[in-house]
């Protein structure tokens with residue numbers, strides 16, 4: 001089920017990117033993950049459909065998908081993929097029509113974008129891959145009938161409005177830390193995914209208002225706020241029968 005020639009090891013990852021269990025535990029305390037993925041699943045709709053989750057992280061989305069969906073998840077984090085296979089699918093009794101997991105760089109498009117998907121989900125990653133976020137969306141547009149982006153507009157510790165009281169306190173005091181200490185904390189414990197360096201991720205400067213504008217300029221016709229996240233939906237204007245004729 002996990003495809004890929006061999007396990008690719010990336011650079012040093014922070015604590016939360018070393019354990020899928022910890023990643024889920026922390027993100028659930030910071031954001032409302034259930035509400036987010038349930039909303040995305042509703043936007044995808046009921047199967048049969050081919051869905052690409054780019055990148056899939058710990059595969060949380062699968063918990064909410066309709067059983068007739070064929071799911072493909074791509075991520076470079078081998079620990080997350082292993083956890084999906086060994087724990088998530090069994091513990092949550094996830095039964096989808098087909099599940100394919102690939103350990104690939106999401107920018108190696110030729111490795112996984114061979115056929116058209118009904119839906120591509122791009123969740124919580126644009127701020128990681130900055131400044132290549134536009135390239136990722138444009139490539140997804142070539143390969144999907146529908147794209148659902150879900151991006152938090154609060155990613156820096158001082159902007160996050162944590163759900164959990166303990167994390168609220170930690171974040172409150174975190175606001176007073178100098179940038180040099182924040183960099184170390186990011187490297188060891190926070191958003192350091194071992195793939196995208198801090199100096200690039202740090203340049204992500206979208207907020208509530210500018211993220212909405214960005215979705216609009218990228219042609220996303222539906223966008224709405226969901227707690228600390230902004231969801232955008234793009235749909236291809238090419239009718240299905242024309243796609244089929246041009247593919248012949």
Ligand SMILES: C[S@@+](CC[C@H](N)C(=O)[O-])C[C@H]1O[C@@H](n2cnc3c(N)ncnc32)[C@H](O)[C@@H]1O
Pocket residue numbers: 054055056057058060074075076077080104105106107122123124125128129193195196
């Ligand atoms: C914040 S997590 C989001 C995961 C999932 N989409 C979600 O919403 O929970 C970011 C993920 O992006 C993955 N990632 C970042 N850059 C990547 C790249 N170039 N290729 C593949 N995966 C990447 C990391 O491994 C990590 O699992």
